[in-house]
Structures are given as structure tokens and as C-alpha cells.
Amino acid sequence: MFTIIGERINSSRKEVYEAVKNQDKNYIQNDVRKQQEAGATYIDVNAGARIGHEMEDMMWLLEVIQDAVELPLCLDSPDPKILEAAMGIVDKTPIVNSISLEKERFDPMLSFLQGADCDVVALCMDDSGMPISAGQVFDRAGRLIESLEQIGIKQGHIYVDPLIQPLSTDITKGIMAMESVDKVSKHYPDVHFTCGLSNISYGLPQRKILNRTFLALLMAVGLDGAILDPLDEKIMAIVSTTETLLGRDEYCLNYINKVRAGEITA
């Protein structure tokens, strides 16, 4: 099953920023109910935009969201203190987003994750910056996976983020991401993936067709999850259609049911 981490509750989005600032519970709850309805597996919660308020905003969002939906949450912050506080109030096992090889984040995150009951996103970033080759993504993913295993987090609880980069700056970034996912998924078959798909189309027009076509290409080499907007019907249709094309839909029943429900149109 493909993991859909609903990306909408991010205070860098203007509507969410306002809703958080004004404690507009209805706005947030309506939004997450729609994400759940549309098929999200997790709700990502990012409260980073109001500088100096991340802790209180995150706490408020978690309470409000958990009152509205049953879904588990993806706790999205670079700050281990905020993640630790968030972990204390979530009802269901969350995904912690994220650990990376950046010195400031790696050590505190490792000590926080030791013994914690959660899944974790392993971001293939280190202090030298973004990866420049599939080999480097593979190497960074490997170091993160091994470090996490050493503190007891099994591969099946790790979501590798290969860090998708824009085609507009380097036309080979699409192939690089595909090779990265291919290598990691073959070498670590139990590991999961997530990615911020829309980075691929940064700086280009009509971005959504690039994003969703790229999603199909990544799924073919092993991508089994992404952070995306579950209210985007076309990208959700591509997820189901690609699952069917890749042979993961016995008798095409899921595809046929989604067509009947009006969720997939040609």
C-alpha cells in the first residue's frame, strides 16, 4: 500500500498560518477531515512558520487535529525538543519527520529516538548540503539506516527521503532521484520512502503534470510513499492507476472501484 502523508497542515501555507494565528479550530478540522476522506494515510503537521511560536502552535494543532480525525500524524519539525513534546501528546504511533546527517540534528535526534515508539523519516542531507549523485544518496541513506538500527529502530520503521531537486537547475535531477530510489529499495527492501515530490518542478510552469508523472516513474522503481496534497484528485488517481499498472491490484478491483466512485477519470 502506498503511504500518503497529507501535506496541507503546514503553517507556511497562508490559510494555515492565519488559522493557527487566530486559533481557527474549524478551518483546521475541516481540512484534516477532507484529507482523511480523500485517502490520506498520515496527516503531516508543520508549525514552523510563526517564528518563536512553533512549540505552542504545534501543541495546539495536534490537539485540534486529533479531536477531528483518527489518522496517525507525521510530526514535522527540525527541532528535537518540539518533536519530543509532540510525541508526548499523540494518541497513535507517529512518523517523526526527520533525522538527517547534519551535525546539529543527528546527535540530538538519535538520543531522542532511542527507545521511542515511532517511525522516522531519514532525510539524505548532511552538512555539505544536498546530495549530488545517486551514489551519495545511497551512502547517506545507508549511514542513517545503520545508525537508526543501532538504537533499535528496524528498517520497516524508516522512511528514506532521497531529497528531490529541481529539473530547472539540472535536467539530470529526475534520473538521479529515480536511481537513488532504485538503489536504496533494492539494497534495503524493508525500508519505506517518502519525498517532497513537487521539488522536481520548482521554477517550471504547469507544475502538477510534472509532479504526478514523476510520481509514477518513482513508484516503478520502489517509491512507496510521498508527502502530497490528497485533495489533488489527479495525483491521487495516478497513485491508484500506477499501483494497478505495477500489478499490485488483484483483478484491477481497486482501480475499477475508484472509477465507479468517480475518483479516476480518463
Add this chain to the structure above:
Amino acid sequence: MFTIIGERINSSRKEVYEAVKNQDKNYIQNDVRKQQEAGATYIDVNAGARIGHEMEDMMWLLEVIQDAVELPLCLDSPDPKILEAAMGIVDKTPIVNSISLEKERFDPMLSFLQGADCDVVALCMDDSGMPISAGQVFDRAGRLIESLEQIGIKQGHIYVDPLIQPLSTDITKGIMAMESVDKVSKHYPDVHFTCGLSNISYGLPQRKILNRTFLALLMAVGLDGAILDPLDEKIMAIVSTTETLLGRDEYCLNYINKVRAGEITA
């Protein structure tokens, strides 16, 4: 560059059947002009539907089409006699569609192709029927390629058709086709491909989203051509979008130009 063989001039389509029967030159010429305008690389010409009239219908179609467009043609018939006659009246080097390993077709086609100035579709069919595994497609493609090479047709003039089969009868047929293209393209890097894409969705609803998503998946493993309807704007947009995602579009210029021309929309 992706080869688009425009599929519309096929007398099994009702409108074309009528146009051929009534010698409606305008209908055919308008259609092929539109295919050329939309970006077809070749025009496929199939006159098989009016039983007993294939020879005269093919000759009429070729004349009418060549009066209207500059494009080279893909001569589509199982009958070597008709292909030979067609070869005699085409202006530009055509693709001959097709040779297969079926006994009735293989020997006559080989002797016809000896010394002929044309490209050729190698259909991975034999007398036992459709291939049942990627290994079998690879084996059949290899036998056709070697036979064609022995009579002087170089790999760069061969279009392998892996024979796409419906997901509705066997959910693994998508992966099988992808593995087939992957194997053949890796082993014979100069060989080209074509395929009848829409077979993948036979028996399923909302077929076009399956067809075009599958096209992207096949392009990622090496498919560089297909028989399709160039007037289907969404499938043409997927061809360009996928080329860009696969790194074959310097500075994304082709993508950006097609967006500006209104040919790609999100």
C-alpha cells in the same frame, strides 16, 4: 526523440472504413494533416478491414495520404504481397509493419525484406501465440533481430513490438511488458521500439489514464516509440513531460515551449 506512429488511418475505425469505401479523399487528407500538425513522426496505414479489398484500399490510401502530408508512412499489413506493392509507391523510406516468428509470415517477409530500403517492426509473436514472460519476449526479439541482421537490416532500423497484453486478464502483464522493454533495450541499445499501448487497458473503464501512465513507465525503461493517436492531447503531453523528467530536454526548453503553445496543461 520519441517516435509517434499516428494510428488513426485504420479501416477498422468506422469513420475510416466509410471514407475508404466512399473514396472520401477529404476526410483522409484532413485527418492526416491534423496528425502531422499534432506531431506525428509517421502515419500508420492499415487497410485490412474491407475483406477482399485490402490491396486496392491500401493503394488508394497511400496516394491520397502522400498528396496531403510530407510524413513517412508505416505500412501496416500481415500480407507480404500488399507490403511489397505498397513499398513500390511510397516516396519516403517507410516502416514495414510487420515481421513476426509465425511461420506463414516469417519466411515470406524475410525474402521480401532482403535488400529493401525500409525500417521494420519486429512483432514478438510466434505460432504458439502471445509471449508469456519477459524472457520469452527477449528471446523472440533476439531471434527476429538476428534474422534481420543476417539479411542486412541493421539494429537501428528495427522497431521491436513487445506485444502489450491486458491487465484485465492478468495483473502482471504491465510489469512483464516493462521488464521486456528493459531487457531488450539494455541488450540491443540501437534497436527501437513500438507498441500498441492501449492493449494494456482492454476491458477496463476510463482507459486513457491507464494508457498514458503506462507510456511514462515504459519510456523510463527504454521505450522510444509507440503507435498512438497524436490528436489525444493528454497522451502527447505525457510524452513531452516524461522526456523532460528523464533528462532528455536541455534547460527544459521543449517542455516550456509546449506549455507556452498550450499543448501541456497541469
